[in-house]
Amino acid sequence: MNSFGAVVPLLVVVGAALIVFLLEAFLKKENKNYLAYLSLLALIGCGILSANAWNGGLTYFDGMLRLDNAALFLTFLFLIAVAFVILIGMKYISLQDANHGEFYGLLLLALSGLMIMVSSTHFIVIFLGLEVLSVSSYSLAGLKRKDDKSSESAVKYFLMGSFASAFLVFGLAILFGTAQALDIPGLVDFFKAGPDNQVLGVVGLGLVLVGFAFKIAIVPFHMWAPDVYEGAPTPVTAFFSIGPKAAGFAVLIRLLAPYWNAGFRSGKLFGFLWALAALTMLAGNLIALRQNNIKRMFAYSSIAYAGYMLIAVLAGDGAGLLFFLTIYMFMSIGAFGSLIALSRKGREYNELGDFAGVGFKYPWIGAIFAVFLLSLAGFPPTAGFLAKFYVFVAAVNQGLTPLVLIAVLASLISVYYYLRIIVYMYMREPEREVSIEMENPALYLVLFLCLYGVLQLGLFPGNVLYLIKQAVAALL
Amino acid sequence: MIPPGYFFILSVVLFVLGIIAFFFKRDLITQFMAIEIMLNAANLAFLALARSSNFVDAQVIVFFIITVAAAEAAIGLAIVLLIFRKKKTIKTETLNSMKG
Numbered sequence: 001m002n003s004f005g006a007v008v009p010l011l012v013v014v015g016a017a018l019i020v021f022l023l024e025a026f027l028k029k030e031n032k033n034y035l036a037y038l039s040l041l042a043l044i045g046c047g048i049l050s051a052n053a054w055n056g057g058l059t060y061f062d063g064m065l066r067l068d069n070a071a072l073f074l075t076f077l078f079l080i081a082v083a084f085v086i087l088i089g090m091k092y093i094s095l096q097d098a099n100h101g102e103f104y105g106l107l108l109l110a111l112s113g114l115m116i117m118v119s120s121t122h123f124i125v126i127f128l129g130l131e132v133l134s135v136s137s138y139s140l141a142g143l144k145r146k147d148d149k150s151s152e153s154a155v156k157y158f159l160m161g162s163f164a165s166a167f168l169v170f171g172l173a174i175l176f177g178t179a180q181a182l183d184i185p186g187l188v189d190f191f192k193a194g195p196d197n198q199v200l201g202v203v204g205l206g207l208v209l210v211g212f213a214f215k216i217a218i219v220p221f222h223m224w225a226p227d228v229y230e231g232a233p234t235p236v237t238a239f240f241s242i243g244p245k246a247a248g249f250a251v252l253i254r255l256l257a258p259y260w261n262a263g264f265r266s267g268k269l270f271g272f273l274w275a276l277a278a279l280t281m282l283a284g285n286l287i288a289l290r291q292n293n294i295k296r297m298f299a300y301s302s303i304a305y306a307g308y309m310l311i312a313v314l315a316g317d318g319a320g321l322l323f324f325l326t327i328y329m330f331m332s333i334g335a336f337g338s339l340i341a342l343s344r345k346g347r348e349y350n351e352l353g354d355f356a357g358v359g360f361k362y363p364w365i366g367a368i369f370a371v372f373l374l375s376l377a378g379f380p381p382t383a384g385f386l387a388k389f390y391v392f393v394a395a396v397n398q399g400l401t402p403l404v405l406i407a408v409l410a411s412l413i414s415v416y417y418y419l420r421i422i423v424y425m426y427m428r429e430p431e432r433e434v435s436i437e438m439e440n441p442a443l444y445l446v447l448f449l450c451l452y453g454v455l456q457l458g459l460f461p462g463n464v465l466y467l468i469k470q471a472v473a474a475l476l
Numbered sequence: 477m478i479p480p481g482y483f484f485i486l487s488v489v490l491f492v493l494g495i496i497a498f499f500f501k502r503d504l505i506t507q508f509m510a511i512e513i514m515l516n517a518a519n520l521a522f523l524a525l526a527r528s529s530n531f532v533d534a535q536v537i538v539f540f541i542i543t544v545a546a547a548e549a550a551i552g553l554a555i556v557l558l559i560f561r562k563k564k565t566i567k568t569e570t571l572n573s574m575k576g
Binding site: 124127128131134135138139142145148149151152153154155156158159162163165166167169170172173174176177180182226227230231296 | 484487491494498504507508511514515517518521522524525528529531533534537540541544547548551552554555556558559562571573574
């Protein structure tokens with residue numbers, strides 16, 4: 001149904017971002033929290049409008065913007081993620097001497113980019129959404145202007161990100177030249193028809209996939225991720241670990257879903273993606289083993305997680321992928337939130353050695369962090385186990401047993417470095433004095449909600465799976 | 477009239493030159509220029525295709541890409557300036573504070 005209502009949720013977010021940028025100029029330093037409250041209000045408004053559009057199938061701009069249930073489900077996911085990031089970031093940015101209101105405005109703009117990416121089936125619109133996301137992400141990474149690492153991560157993210165965008169655009173040009181279409185249904189028709197100039201079309205598609213592989217950090221296109229994750233302010237890193245990844249995978253399943261029942265597993269692309277998935281899981285987890293900086297370790301862990309998600313794509317399990325992304329959102333933001341809990345004015349504790357003895361000195365933070373680590377490692381009854389379990393079962397049912405074996409092996413390797421943090425927290429004597437800022441209610445609220453999410457989805461996932469079923473129906 | 481196919485070949489050449497320059501140049505501004513060349517190669521490809529197939533869409537797309545390139549230039553130059561103010565150089569070898 002063609003309706004202006006399809007654009008309104010987006011307009012709320014962008015409008016709020018512009019108001020935040022405007023107010024930033026007039027607000028005193030100690031009042032910057034009002035911008036956070038305004039942003040949260042906009043997120044709630046956008047959430048209500050999106051909830052009303054559920055099952056509505058609204059479209060606008062000649063079908064360029066399409067709010068189907070899959071787009072709406074991912075929009076909810078992003079809204080929750082950005083709300084969490086804002087809450088864990090409020091105190092952090094003032095403690096780390098980066099109390100700029102732009103943090104909230106840029107996050108909202110990045111959110112609008114994500115929303116555009118997931119709610120379109122036309123590649124030019126997807127590209128524009130990706131760029132809105134990227135340009136705001138580059139500046140978010142450099143938010144701690146006085147910090148060398150933060151600036152360095154911004155410049156690396158910018159260079160690698162725009163390099164990947166150039167690949168994406170050139171791939172689109174070739175695709176457009178051969179298929180005469182850039183909307184996903186048109187491209188699917190073109191590749192299914194099998195005309196003579198398909199070689200050129202496959203080259204174009206390959207370049208587009210390389211562009212997306214950069215954004216979701218799949219090995220061998222991952223080299224920017226560790227530096228960017230380590231240098232960026234921790235709340236922003238939490239956002240990077242879920243936002244671009246989820247949106248990239250959304251585009252990937254929109255593009256590949258029509259083939260799932262039409263010879264997808266015998267095509268050449270399949271073997272290519274299979275190899276990438278295996279490489280991503282193994283390389284991500286193996287390199288993570290020798291990291292002593294926890295943020296960097298999480299960067300490699302998030303690379304490995306992109307590999308697990310790729311299995312869901314290969315198995316043609318759209319519901320499994322959305323479920324995985326939902327759970328990963330809670331685990332990842334929870335883990336980065338625990339890192340933020342261990343910080344004080346002008347100082348962050350990110351090295352493994354800092355965590356020695358933390359479990360006894362700060363029992364609550366230690367315990368919650370341990371739950372997130374166990375979930376990331378995939379122990380039952382946490383949600384991390386269920387996420388991997390669903391995806392692996394779907395893959396075995398499709399005859400992908402060798403890939404699942406590699407995945408289980410990679411998963412076992414990952415247990416070592418997740419448990420290493422827990423061992424440091426509970427079984428080592430403190431190496432140096434760690435004192436942290438305790439007064440941070442917003443952060444504790446997020447930690448509690450993420451903990452709730454991880455346990456609820458691990459034990460009683462029924463409600464979310466019901467929503468996901470409705471969402472996936474829109475894709476197939 | 478020059479056939480559109482030639483423009484397309486030129487765009488591929490420009491794109492490859494951009495990739496080579498990106499990997500072999502060692503300062504941020506030149507690498508950024510390499511990326512701009514790659515984006516403009518895509519623009520040229522779109523225009524060549526618009527001419528050969530009489531699709532107006534491609535010409536509109538070029539405007540979008542130019543806009544995106546401008547936004548990236550604005551953010552990118554600001555970030556490079558930030559690096560220059562800290563390190564007094566924009567050589568990429570100096571960006572080595574993180575390892576592992």
